[in-house]
Amino acid sequence: MLTRCLLFLIVSVIVLSKSAETSSFLVMNDHKIVGGQTTVEGAPYQISLQGLDYNNGQYVHFCGGSILTEKHIVTAAHCLMGFPVENITIVVGTSTWDVGGVRHAVQKYEIHEKYEMLETCDIGIITLVDPLEFNDKVQPIAFNDEYVPGNVSCILTGWGYTFPLRAPSFLPYWFISFFRLYPKDLQIAQLRTISNEECSRRFLGKELRTEMCTYVWSKGACAGDSGGPVVNMDQNLLIGIVSYGSSNCGGYTGVPDVHTRVSQFTSWIQERIKIY
Numbered sequence: 001m002l003t004r005c006l007l008f009l010i011v012s013v014i015v016l017s018k019s020a021e022t023s024s025f026l027v028m029n030d031h032k033i034v035g036g037q038t039t040v041e042g043a044p045y046q047i048s049l050q051g052l053d054y055n056n057g058q059y060v061h062f063c064g065g066s067i068l069t070e071k072h073i074v075t076a077a078h079c080l081m082g083f084p085v086e087n088i089t090i091v092v093g094t095s096t097w098d099v100g101g102v103r104h105a106v107q108k109y110e111i112h113e114k115y116e117m118l119e120t121c122d123i124g125i126i127t128l129v130d131p132l133e134f135n136d137k138v139q140p141i142a143f144n145d146e147y148v149p150g151n152v153s154c155i156l157t158g159w160g161y162t163f164p165l166r167a168p169s170f171l172p173y174w175f176i177s178f179f180r181l182y183p184k185d186l187q188i189a190q191l192r193t194i195s196n197e198e199c200s201r202r203f204l205g206k207e208l209r210t211e212m213c214t215y216v217w218s219k220g221a222c223a224g225d226s227g228g229p230v231v232n233m234d235q236n237l238l239i240g241i242v243s244y245g246s247s248n249c250g251g252y253t254g255v256p257d258v259h260t261r262v263s264q265f266t267s268w269i270q271e272r273i274k275i276y
Helices: 002-021 173-178 196-202 262-273
Strands: 046-053 058-069 072-075 088-092 102-111 124-128 153-158 187-194 211-214 229-232 237-244 257-261
Touching (some): 058 088, 058 229, 058 237, 072 237, 187 196, 211 237
Antiparallel strands (some): 046 058, 046 088, 072 124, 102 124, 153 229, 187 211, 211 257, 229 237
16 A cells, blocks of 8 residues: 555646646646657647746746637646736747737636546636637647557657656756757657556556556656547547556656546546537
């Protein structure tokens, strides 16, 4: 029991750090892809969720998300929880989060009514003030409505550190930026799903009610990739939304990345995007 509690505390750091580090909206949040590489073509469905850092007047990336329609973005609930709508913007159409692209204001967001941090239903829908203009750099992605088993090839995209250890929250953003722990270019990594049974074993019996897991040694998501897309490589369908994992990122501890299983929420999503 003690071992399980210690593991859960380590895992919890990933999500809880987001709330603590962005309370002034916004302090640097350290989401990353470990073991990935820079994607030249980018992912036209990928968005950067950004907030204004009142210390320097600049916008800072803190979570990812995916375009569903010209007015709707899907992301993780914990990326939105407690944030005033007026403090959140999204940027589309760029693979460099602080250069280029188009910034959009948020009209509202809705978090799943059964969301429990580190437990279940980590999903939210953002509605934009103005519709997106689709082009070769800005495109929606269809989402999966079938159960995804283990051993399925998928890709993860996002911005964040490339170093597998989470940096202390007291480090200033200029330090993170100078040492390129938090790359500005979009990263991509090829992963593989594992079964929920295997994932539960690796998490010492943790129940996975609405989640799916990925695991590849030396590759994976970390705090800040949260909300971003996990996409089936063969079908180009959104199958997962990055939720949580170990604070030692990249699979080095044997702990999988946990993602919201999109197929569990197709009706919930459709009800919220069909009318705007």
